[in-house]
Amino acid sequence: MFDSGKFSHGAQVAEWEKELSARTGARYAIAVNSGTDALVLLLRACGLRPGDEVLVPAYSFFATASSVVLAGGVPRFVDIDPATYAMDPDALADAVTPACRFVMPVHLFHTMADMAAIGEVARAHGLTVVEDSAEAIGMRRGGRHAGLFGAGGVLSFFPSKTLGALGDAGAVLTDDPELAYAVDALRHHGRAGHTLDNFPAIATQSSRPGVNSKMDDVQAAVLLAKSTTLEEDIACRAALAARYTERLRDIPGVLRLPRSTARPERGDRDVFYVYLIEAEHRDDLVAHLDAHGIGTEVYYPVPLPRQPAFAGLGCRDRRFPHAEAAAGRAVALPLYPDLGTEEIDRVCEAVADFYVRQAPRAPRAPEVPHTRRGTAEEVRGKAGDEAAAERREAAGRRETAGRTGTVDTLPAAPAADNANGRAADGRDADGRDADGRAGVGAGVGAVGTSHVPPVRVEFFPRKLFEADRKELIGLFREVALDPSQRFILGSRTEEFERVLRDSLGAPDVVLCGSGTSALELVLTAMEVAAGDEVVVPAFGCAPLAAAVVNVGGTPVFADIDPHTMVVDPDDVERRIGPRTAALMPAHMFSVMADMPRFTDLARRHGLRLVEDSAVAQGAVLGSTPAGLWGDAGVFSFVQVKSCGMPGEGGAVVTGDPQLAARVRMLRNHGQDGRQRFVHHLVGRNSRFDEVQAAFQLHRFDGFPERLERRARIADYYSERFAPLAGQGIVPPPSGRDGRCYYVYTLLVEERDALRAHLDRAGVATHVYYPLPLPEQAAFAPYAPVGEQWPRARAAAARALSLPVHHLLSDAEVEHVADSVCAFTAER
Secondary structure: OOOOOOOEOOHHHHHHHHHHHHHHOOOEEEEEOOHHHHHHHHHHHOOOOOOOEEEEEOOOOOHHHHHHHHOOOEEEEEOEOOOOOOEOHHHHHHHOOOOEEEEOOEOOOOOOOOHHHHHHHHHHHOOEEEEEOOOOOOOEEOOEEOOOOOOEEEEEOOOOOOOOOOOOOEEEEEOOHHHHHHHHHHOEOOEOOOOOOOHHHHHOOEOOOOOEOOOEHHHHHHHHHHHHHHHHHHHHHHHHHHHHHHHHOOOOOEEEOOOOOOOHHHOOEOOOOOEEEEEOOHHHHHHHHHHOOEOOEOOOOOOHHHOHHHHHHOOOOOOOHHHHHHHHHEEEEOOOOOOOHHHHHHHHHHHHHHHHOOOOOOOOOOOEOOOOOOOHHHHHOOOHHHHHHHHHHHHOOOOOOOOOOOOOOOOOOOOEOOOOOOEOOOOOOOOEOOOOOEOOOOOOOOOOOOOOOOOOEOOOOOOOOHHHHHHHHHHHHHHHHOOOOOOEOOHHHHHHHHHHHHHHOOOEEEEEOOHHHHHHHHHHHOOOOOOOEEEEEOOOOOHHHHHHHHOOOEEEEEOEOOOOOOEOHHHHHHOOOOOEEEEOOEOEOOEOOOHHHHHHHHHHHOOEEEEEOOOOOOOEEOOEEOOOOOOEEEEEOOOOOOOOOOOOOEEEEEOOHHHHHHHHHHOEOOEOOOOOOOEOOOOOEOOOEHHHHHHHHHHHHHHHHHHHHHHHHHHHHHHHHHHHHHHOEEOOOOOOOOEOOOOEEEEEOOHHHHHHHHHHOOEOOEOOOOOOHHHOOOOHHHOOOOOOOHHHHHHHHHEEEEOOOOOOOHHHHHHHHHHHHHHHHHO
8 A cells, every 4th residue: 555655446445356256256346435335326326216215124224224315215114034134025025115116135143135035026026136235245045145136235344244344344246237337436426437546537527426435445455354364254153153052042031043044055154243132121131241241232222114314204103013023122242253162151151140030140351342352362462552552652753854944935955964965864955765755844946956857756646654654554553452442433533523623723523434425414414405506616526516416406506716716706696596505615726715705695695605625624714724614614634635644534624513413423324422223314424434533643743844845835836837827827826825735736728738748757747627517427417508617617628737745855846847837938
């Protein structure tokens, strides 16, 4: 990962897809951010239309039904087979209505649904089968892997799964090439073509409204490593389950033990994700086991039709007796490969004690958690608290490379103090270390000073986190060994939220899965829905429009300012109508939108104001930081952003406590944090990984310095390029107020010619965005016939972005400027 410089949707993800395809026998395996996203994308790719009914079991994890709603459909619940906890084929046949187009069986806990019988019902009624096989890696019937009996299936790699990552991750499995192509596009903003491990593809146009559901490469690397022991782990789980069954079968009060429907001689295999029993006085048993240091989990205390989030579906009068019985009696006992037989026996003894009403025995140490806590090797290694202490000490040490210089010059390089001419920090006169890596503290000499041209000036630095390689590996170990075993939304996430609040002076910050997801969370929390319009820029990144479409709204496109390329407030006001619910200006490239004007517009028209500040962290307009102007702002932490990290992540910033509370619920399946598996809203899976939070905490103190380096490079460019405005090369507005430094973008009359010239000079450039949003296939249906956005079209034809990242050496910066100036001289 460090060598490739791609930390999401990169080479590790591509390798994991190949491994997963080979392991499951699926023709296509498409890696995504989570099992929940996998279900949503699969349904959308299958052609689910608004209002279509999808038959789902009444007893399952919330995402089984919420994914249907998020994809635009309506879940219709079916009771379960009490022996397998999967959809009952007979009940399925009785539940079909004329509006039903899909059936989604779920393989739960340890065994598969009766796919033969469900398939017969589906064929009889013309239903498309999509499998929620999130828990079913390794399960097979007739040699065929779960997820491959219908149009497609999904896998979840949530940390506690049979094969778990160190954060959220998932996949879609299918043998259908058209379906695979659609999911591939949808997961990356609807972009068609090859985008996996391909930086330039980020600016290609969107063929359909998509999402950001890219898997982090760090999670793919974990899965590649852990998959080498998957078969051994599955066998171990089976042996532990057999011991449970042997010890529990004769205990009065244990009403039901797991039952296998697999016939190995036919190529069937069950896989014990959890060991689930049904028990009398279930809640009292859970309390008894907890008192004895034994962890349990109640899957699932509320059947899906009784969830508060689905109260509007009209299911209150329908009965689902088997689902309701399971919800009141089922409990999962500890099951993971590191359990020993003595621990299994202790769990069984405690269960027996409860039912024969013996006096509780004193609990034995160590406790038996419900889910995996750490391998034997990890326990023998450095203690978790000691490792954490080392990480905290390391996090307190920041690079303090010397910086000098004035506002109108780049910082000077540290003086050399050794025989080889390198500075005290080991860097040479061009700001490179012994390995040739560019530094952040090098100073530019007088314009015109002769320098040896660099081999290639990268637009996106592939060595972006090279200096943090050792620290990231250490943080990874720290999170993996943390006794809390919280890999998502844990204490590090809370601490990073606090750090961001303090740095911004913001009332609340909510971390989430990506900047794109942050927009959707905000719009959903604001209850933007079908029939509502949101005014967005006609020139910008696809999520500006896709986020509106994905929550059911309609994007209304406004033209941009011809110089700054941010949306024009006058054109926005012209497009406000009776259905307008919100305005969503975006800061572009290096310039903030005119937020005082937009604040006034929103106030006068009684509209919500969403500030897309994804690229603008650290920018300030007047005295107000980007993100704090509207009802809510969003940030993106994808690796190439100013405050990027080695993976996907985002944040919502708001001063509205009710909005913040709703966003917090929505990012985690609509749960309010009080009771697990009770869902009050139809939420998403948009959670922040603890490894990424730890990395951001380690690196955040250096953010102002990195941002200042970008600013000084931009200032230098602007000074050099100001005389070129009359020659067809226009730089962005100069100055620091309302400026952000994500990328530095010129407006060029002969854009393609300059780009080719710079490429020959060894300077990489980037074109954002070659087509205005309303002219892209994904959003053309929302563009009124005959409407024009001439300034957006002009920007799409003229905008060219130059490298401005903080790792550029001064020689590289000067080479870029010299090369641009040389282009005009040659004309």
